[in-house]
Amino acid sequence: MTAMAPDLSGANAYERDALAPEAARSLASDAWQRIVHSKLSMLCLIIVVIYFLVGLASLLPVFGRKINEPLNDGAPYQEPRLFEQRADGSKHLLSPAHWLGTEFQGRSVFWRVLYGSRIALLITVCASAMSLGIGTVLGVISGYFGGWVDDLITWLYSTISSVPWLLLVIAMAYAIQGRTTAGEGHPWLRLLGGTFTVILSLGLTDWVSLCRLMRGEVLKLRDRDFVSAARAMGLGHWRILFRHILPNTTHLIIITFSLGAVSYVQVEVVLAFLGLGITDKPSWGKMIDDAKLELLRGVWWQVTAATVAIFVLCLALNILGDALRDALDPKLRGVD
Amino acid sequence: MTPLLELKNLSVAFDTERGAIVPVRDVSLSIFPGQTVALVGESGCGKSVTALSILRLIPQPPGRIAGGEVLLEGRDLLTRSEREMRSVRGKDIAMIFQEPMTSLNPVYTIGDQIVEAVMLHQRVGSREAYKIAEQSLNDVGIADPHRRIHEYPHQMSGGMRQRVMIAMALSCQPKLLIADEPTTALDVTIQAQILELLRKLQRERGMSILLITHDLGVVAENADVVGIMYASRIVEFAKVEDLFDRPQHPYTEGLFRSVPRLGAYAQRLVTIPGMVPAPTRFPSGCKFHPRCPRTRKAAEALAADSAQAGAATVAVTDSSGETFRVLQKCATVEPDLREVQKHHWGACHLIEGFDKATATTPRLEHRREVVAATVQGDSLPETAIPAKAESEVGR
Numbered sequence: 001m002t003a004m005a006p007d008l009s010g011a012n013a014y015e016r017d018a019l020a021p022e023a024a025r026s027l028a029s030d031a032w033q034r035i036v037h038s039k040l041s042m043l044c045l046i047i048v049v050i051y052f053l054v055g056l057a058s059l060l061p062v063f064g065r066k067i068n069e070p071l072n073d074g075a076p077y078q079e080p081r082l083f084e085q086r087a088d089g090s091k092h093l094l095s096p097a098h099w100l101g102t103e104f105q106g107r108s109v110f111w112r113v114l115y116g117s118r119i120a121l122l123i124t125v126c127a128s129a130m131s132l133g134i135g136t137v138l139g140v141i142s143g144y145f146g147g148w149v150d151d152l153i154t155w156l157y158s159t160i161s162s163v164p165w166l167l168l169v170i171a172m173a174y175a176i177q178g179r180t181t182a183g184e185g186h187p188w189l190r191l192l193g194g195t196f197t198v199i200l201s202l203g204l205t206d207w208v209s210l211c212r213l214m215r216g217e218v219l220k221l222r223d224r225d226f227v228s229a230a231r232a233m234g235l236g237h238w239r240i241l242f243r244h245i246l247p248n249t250t251h252l253i254i255i256t257f258s259l260g261a262v263s264y265v266q267v268e269v270v271l272a273f274l275g276l277g278i279t280d281k282p283s284w285g286k287m288i289d290d291a292k293l294e295l296l297r298g299v300w301w302q303v304t305a306a307t308v309a310i311f312v313l314c315l316a317l318n319i320l321g322d323a324l325r326d327a328l329d330p331k332l333r334g335v336d
Numbered sequence: 337m338t339p340l341l342e343l344k345n346l347s348v349a350f351d352t353e354r355g356a357i358v359p360v361r362d363v364s365l366s367i368f369p370g371q372t373v374a375l376v377g378e379s380g381c382g383k384s385v386t387a388l389s390i391l392r393l394i395p396q397p398p399g400r401i402a403g404g405e406v407l408l409e410g411r412d413l414l415t416r417s418e419r420e421m422r423s424v425r426g427k428d429i430a431m432i433f434q435e436p437m438t439s440l441n442p443v444y445t446i447g448d449q450i451v452e453a454v455m456l457h458q459r460v461g462s463r464e465a466y467k468i469a470e471q472s473l474n475d476v477g478i479a480d481p482h483r484r485i486h487e488y489p490h491q492m493s494g495g496m497r498q499r500v501m502i503a504m505a506l507s508c509q510p511k512l513l514i515a516d517e518p519t520t521a522l523d524v525t526i527q528a529q530i531l532e533l534l535r536k537l538q539r540e541r542g543m544s545i546l547l548i549t550h551d552l553g554v555v556a557e558n559a560d561v562v563g564i565m566y567a568s569r570i571v572e573f574a575k576v577e578d579l580f581d582r583p584q585h586p587y588t589e590g591l592f593r594s595v596p597r598l599g600a601y602a603q604r605l606v607t608i609p610g611m612v613p614a615p616t617r618f619p620s621g622c623k624f625h626p627r628c629p630r631t632r633k634a635a636e637a638l639a640a641d642s643a644q645a646g647a648a649t650v651a652v653t654d655s656s657g658e659t660f661r662v663l664q665k666c667a668t669v670e671p672d673l674r675e676v677q678k679h680h681w682g683a684c685h686l687i688e689g690f691d692k693a694t695a696t697t698p699r700l701e702h703r704r705e706v707v708a709a710t711v712q713g714d715s716l717p718e719t720a721i722p723a724k725a726e727s728e729v730g731r
Contacts, residue, residue, distance in 0.1 A: 147397075225439040229501070231393055232433075232514075233453045234425035243452075247443045 031327035041323035047316040051117045058118040066111040080299045101301035103290060112282035113305045119283040120313065123198050123268050124261045130203025131260070132210060132253055139214025140249070144222055144241050154215070157208045165205065169267055172201035173276040194278035198268050201277075206263075210256045217249050251328035258321030262314045269310065284310050338410060339366035340544050341390070341429075341512055346404035348382075348389045350615075351397060357615040358402065359385045361568045364673070365561075367512065372538065372545040374555045374576075376591075377565035378612045383548045386565075387514045390546075391425050408512075427457040430505035434517040436497035440489035446473075447485035450504045457508045472503040476533060495526035499533070506537060513538075516548045531558055552595055556580060564588050567613055567623035570673060574680040584682035586630040609658075622685065625666040626652050630686045635661040 035041045057063070080103050101109045142153035160168065176197045221227065222245065230240050265284075271277040272285025279286070284306040291302035348360040360382040367373045375383040388394045390406055392413065406413040408428060413421065425431075433439045441449060450469035451462060460468065466485070473481035476499040489497055498518060505513060515534065519527035531554060538545055547559060555562055555576065562579045564572040564587065572585040583589045590608040610627035613619060619626050635649040639661065649661040665685055673683040 225433050225435050226441045228393065229431075229433055229439045229504075230441070232391055232425055232431035233504070234422045234427060234456055235452075236422055244441050248441070 031324070034327040035320075035323055038323060041320055044316040044320040044323070047312060048320060051313055051316075052121060054114050055118040055121040058115050063111065063115055063118075066108060080294055080302065101305075103287075103294075103302050109287075109302050109305050112287060113284070113309050115282050116284040116287060116306060116309060117313070119195060119278060119281060120265050120268060120310075122195060123202065124264045126199045127202035127206070127264050128257050128260060130199065131205075131207040132257060133207075134203070135207035135210030135256075136214055136246075136249075136253060138207070139211040140218045140241055140246060142211070143215040143218030144237070144245065150215075153211070157211050160205065161208045161212075166267065166270065168205045169201050170271065170274065170276065172205055173197050173271055176200050177276055194276075194280065198271055198277040201271075202264055202267060206260060210253070210260075213252055213256065214249060217252060218245055221245050221248055251325075254328060255321060255325045258317055258324050262317045262321070265310055265314055265317075337368060339407075340369050340371075340409060341367040341546070342405070342407040343386070343390070344405040344407065346386065346389065346406060347402040348385050348394060348399060349402040350399050352616075354616065356402075359568050359615045360389065362404070362673075363563075363565075363570055364404075365563050365570065365573065367544045367546060369511070369544055370538070370542045371560045372547055372558055373561045373563065374547040374549060374559035375563050375565055375570075376549060376552065376555055378550060380612055380615065381565040382568045382615075383565050384516055387431070387516050387546060387548050390514065391429055391431060392421050393425075393431075423457070426453055426505075426510070427508050428510055429512045429514060430508065430510035431514040431516065432498070432501045432505050432518050434520050436494050436501055436521060439501050440497055442489055445486050445488055446492070446500045446504075450485075450500070450507050453504050454507050468507055469503075472507040473500070475506070475537065476500070476503040477529075478503070494522055495529065498522060498526075498530055502530070502533065502537070506541075506543075509541065510543065512544045512546065514546045514548070517550070518547075519554065520549070520551070527554070534558070552591065564591070567618055568615065569623070569683065570681075571624070571683045572681065573673065578677070578680050582677070582680070584676050584680060584687050585624075585684050586628050586686075587624050590627075590629070619667075621665070621667040621669055622671050622683075624684075625662050628662065628666065630684070631662040631666040632660055634686055635663050638663070 035045060080101060103109055103112070138153050138157075142150045163171075177194075218241075227240060227244060230244050235244070268277065268283060269285035269288060272283055273289050273292075275289070277283075277285070287306040288303055291299065291306075295303055343363055343365050346360060346363045347358060349356045349358045359380075363382070363386055365373060365375075375386060377383045385394060385399075389399075389401055390413070392401070394401075401414055404414075408424065413424065416424070440446065444452075447466065447469055450472065451465040454460065454465040454468050455462065458465070458468070470481045470485055473485060478484055478496065478499055484492075489500075492500065498521075502518075513534075518534070519530050522530060534545065535558065537543065545558075547554070549555060559576045562572075562574060562576050563570045564579070564585065566585075566587045572579065572583065572588045574584075579588065580592070583592055587608070590606075593606040594608060596605055608627055609629075613623065613626075622628070622631075625631055638648055648664050650664050650667045651659055652662050652667065653659045663685070669685070671683045671685045673681050676682040676687045
């Protein structure tokens with residue numbers, strides 16, 4: 001008898017599922033879907049990931065050897081080469097590791113460009129963490145509490161933003177430089193060397209834009225009913241601020257990060273060009289700086305390699321940043 | 337029977353650059369267990385500020401509680417620390433808001449939000465809290481709570497979200513629910529459902545409700561006791577039947593007259609002339625006198641009667657530019673809220689039979705009286721206005 005009985009519970013469950021609305025997607029998974037479904041932003045994401053992987057790989061000891069290994073031992077200055085001139089007069093490519101040529105000390109441009117991505121990403125990530133951290137905390141506190149705290153923070157960022165950013169970064173780098181490289185500074189300041197100069201001078205100056213953005217957003221969110229409702233439920237200020245208001249602003253932080261990263265990569269080049277920041281490792285800026293005199297003699301490959309590396313990363317980050325903004329900020333889609 | 341919540345001469349001030357404005361002045365009322373008290377008034381009359389200051393949620397500064405007491409079960413909320421207030425909010429007194437579309441945090445599922453409230457006030461683990469949340473969603477009539485608890489606010493309609501808000505507010509079994517225009521943003525059929533739900537939950541739990549609204553229909557259906565607010569003060573306070581049968585204050589009369597009646601023939605809807613004054617420009621004396629038909633009529637009658645009418649009346653220009661005369665007393669002396677009939681309080685100089693009394697004793701002490709309300713057979717909730725004390729706010 002039991003075998004004959006129709007399985008009604010199963011049928012009901014099936015019908016219920018058929019009628020059920022589409023399962024909920026969180027903002028993060030929704031944004032992820034949007035990025036995955038766009039070929040261009042997916043390509044950019046892959047490029048950025050590759051840069052990161054290369055940056056990670058450069059932690060291997062083999063990198064440290066390769067970047068300083070001259071093709072021919074000996075003279076402190078060597079003619080930069082792209083081809084090898086054999087005795088019979090024929091031109092040949094250098095060994096695979098030197099396909100991008102050598103620079104004035106005979107070291108492989110290829111390895112040095114790869115190593116440059118490590119420095120660029122280290123600077124980007126650390127400086128972003130620093131500036132996003134400062135900007136977010138000051139911005140939300142300023143927007144939420146108002147009063148004299150707001151006055152103080154607004155005054156601070158207005159003062160900083162009244163100086164042109166690049167000049168400020170350069171001034172900052174000059175101020176820090178001596179303490180990180182010249183040996184008079186605290187030991188842990190010297191640990192990261194010139195990289196630390198760049199990180200500090202970027203991180204301590206670039207929080208202004210995010211701070212202003214966050215302040216405005218929090219000012220808006222703070223008067224939303226869900227904040228009043230949370231207050232009426234008995235939640236404290238800090239909990240409301242960091243558990244209810246901050247998650248509503250994550251899109252701003254991510255977008256600021258992805259667009260800010262581009263400028264960090266570029267400013268590192270500017271600093272290196274001015275002889276600030278990284279002096280002992282092959283950053284892209286250092287490479288361009290090294291090659292600027294050779295360029296007049298027709299040695300184009302070192303500048304080109306570093307520039308292309310910067311160009312591709314910046315383009316990928318820019319497009320990805322735009323895609324992230326479209327995906328994460330529903331207001332830009334015209335749907336609130 | 338002691339009231340659950342008593343407001344005694346509550347005054348709230350906001351300090352602005354042009355001096356303090358007082359959106360709530362001398363508001364006194366009592367809410368007994370199981371009772372629904374409605375506060376009715378136009379936008380800007382101070383009813384929402386009253387509700388917010390019970391929970392001390394007005395922004396401070398610029399806001400401040402300028403005087404009075406808020407007694408929850410006999411203990412003053414105004415003297416408590418912020419930490420103690422946080423344990424009152426949500427646990428003893430919960431609040432729901434007008435706009436369900438924005439009252440829920442869009443980045444969390446509704447389950448997370450209810451669980452957060454539950455875990456804040458009850459010593460339960462997250463598994464237990466989810467069970468409580470699911471149960472409270474079930475209680476407010478959300479079908480399939482097991483699934484819906486994982487949904488985001490944007491997946492729900494306005495009526496559903498208001499149900500979720502109610503579920504969240506009631507998940508900690510509060511003794512008092514403050515409902516600040518809970519149905520204003522909803523369409524009429526949903527309004528009826530939500531109010532029916534509130535009534536049902538109130539019956540089941542013996543909870544009190546402070547209902548803030550401007551909808552007289554909602555008041556008639558739901559409230560036991562009604563306070564009419566006008567320009568920062570309660571101008572009339574009575575049981576709902578008394579108020580609807582025998583409104584005493586000219587403003588209340590005007591409100592009732594401006595409600596369209598089914599089946600009644602009228603060319604135009606009657607309105608109250610003029611506008612609600614802004615809190616920055618409250619008129620002197622009775623705040624209703626520039627719009628009050630009663631004092632106008634009295635002034636006209638006086639002018640027809642005697643030659644010295646000029647001394648007893650003053651000219652007033654209303655917002656439409658029309659000039660007329662009102663009684664001087666109405667324009668200069670603010671009437672106190674006094675018991676004009678048994679269990680029926682009104683604040684007007686010209687309530688019949690009280691002209692002489694007010695002429696001799698301008699500030700009557702309010703007696704503390706308890707009225708049987710008529711909701712539930714023999715276990716009667718009660719109504720009272722607390723004894724009047726001097727306010728710190730100057731007149």
